[in-house]
């Protein structure tokens with residue numbers, strides 16, 4: 001049998017219809033797109049844990065090229081969107097820049113309230129229906145997890161303490177650049193019974209208990225030294241660079257999302273390194289903005305003011 005490229009359709013977690021690439025082989029259609037890099041494949045984990053050797057599980061199939069597994073439909077369709085973002089906006093072919101195959105598994109764990117990049121592939125929990133609905137149902141989550149793969153193949157920021165908070169922040173930053181209609185993270189899948197909330201906010205991290213100034217950073221041992229907490233400091237800096245604002249008395253003139261994304265992409269792929277601290281982040285962003293827009297540009301000034309505003313000098 002040859003593996004013929006096709007276009008499938010299906011219903012996502014939120015009940016929306018979408019189309020995506022599939023492959024027809026031997027009378028069956030598979031969630032396998034062939035046109036992007038080495039391909040995008042989406043599997044059913046059958047509740048195996050994210051540490052299980054059974055992953056990735058079974059390639060999801062349909063005899064009709066219509067797919068009704070919402071978590072699978074969204075994991076697959078959103079992986080295409082994130083691939084396209086990195087290729088079209090940053091000229092990066094897949095997460096490694098070399099067209100690496102993008103592999104995902106849905107229905108990982110039992111009622112697992114999380115998603116992750118496990119070094120080789122993306123994994124998505126179904127949530128418990130209270131804290132989360134199936135996590136691939138939010139483009140934020142897919143972009144967050146695939147950005148961990150970009151980080152791992154570039155700066156490779158150590159996943160603890162300040163470098164870990166930067167690692168997490170990079171994933172939130174590019175989630176917000178891909179899912180670009182707000183500065184909330186996880187709003188589409190977090191607490192399905194509570195409208196309007198989110199897991200995190202980049203515009204106001206404090207709204208969900210995260211710090212928005214370096215002096216308020218968490219220094220305990222929870223959460224790998226607060227990687228999902230202290231990410232708020234860098235997330236706020238990114239928000240200020242893009243949108244502007246006055247924060248703790250420091251005023252930033254925004255430069256917009258697109259230029260901000262280019263600055264963080266260059267900082268991540270050229271200047272940050274595994275043990276980078278918040279101070280290193282400021283320097284990397286200033287240097288990236290200088291490379292792109294010039295030392296005396298308003299873009300560089302916005303970066304400097306934003307990091308000063310969040311207490312990173």
Ligand SMILES: CCCCC[C@H](S)C(=O)N[C@@H](Cc1ccccc1)C(=O)N[C@@H](C)C(=O)O
Nearest residue numbers: 114115116117140141144148185186199228
């Ligand atoms: C293996 C254990 C999980 C590692 C942490 C993964 S990378 C992660 O950060 N997951 C995201 C999922 C997410 C992303 C965007 C929006 C909503 C949810 C995350 O933030 N997880 C939170 C719940 C956490 O692990 O504290």
Ligand SMILES: [Ca+2]
Nearest residue numbers: 140179184185
């Ligand atoms: Ca969002």
Ligand SMILES: [Zn+2]
Nearest residue numbers: 144148168171
């Ligand atoms: Zn993460």
